[in-house]
Amino acid sequence: AQTVTQSQPEMSVQEAETVTLSCTYDTSENNYYLFWYKQPPSRQMILVIRQEAYKQQNATENRFSVNFQKAAKSFSLKISDSQLGDTAMYFCAFMKIGTNAGKSTFGDGTTLTVKP
């Protein structure tokens, strides 16, 4: 079974600065996807970014980028130029490719507060 660990329960950052959220995972699989989801105070879960394990290039989506270290089983999220609207709980998730119907394993989340 896969496990996903987010070791930072809470973090804060000043507006316009950069913050990095950590995620590590444990798996014996070679082909999988990793995701970061955002859950703002409204509790609507939104996909932020995804990474395919067989791609070495780190994924980027505007101000969001990841640092994917497959050998270390690490998948951190960097948010640049933080905005007040980035305040949310962020979840790292793992999904195995194959016949498991797309089931995902989620970490316990990191609550990020962006301060003005």
Add this chain to the structure above:
Amino acid sequence: SQTIHQWPATLVQPVGSPLSLECTVEGTSNPNLYWYRQAAGRGLQLLFYSVGIGQISSEVPQNLSASRPQDRQFILSSKKLLLSDSGFYLCAWSVGGLRVYGYTFGSGTRLTVV
């Protein structure tokens, strides 16, 4: 475009009462469907998933059940609620097959069992 609807948004139910939460998806066919539960300030626990009509897989043994009577409809039920069933319930869908784009979530149901 694809949309997902989940209702009700909030529900307060007494212990021992029945439960029915509904989720429907529009704009796609044969989606994979999921029910997750989120405890306060915690991550998501997968409860049920479905890859097709009438096909339900349970991840956690409990007094909840799920059904998929139509391709784009997913229902979470209970005959008798327990206090421990309180939580935030999320429905999600993903593309079926080997294509992987992640989940699209419904807006969630906050269930309080009293």
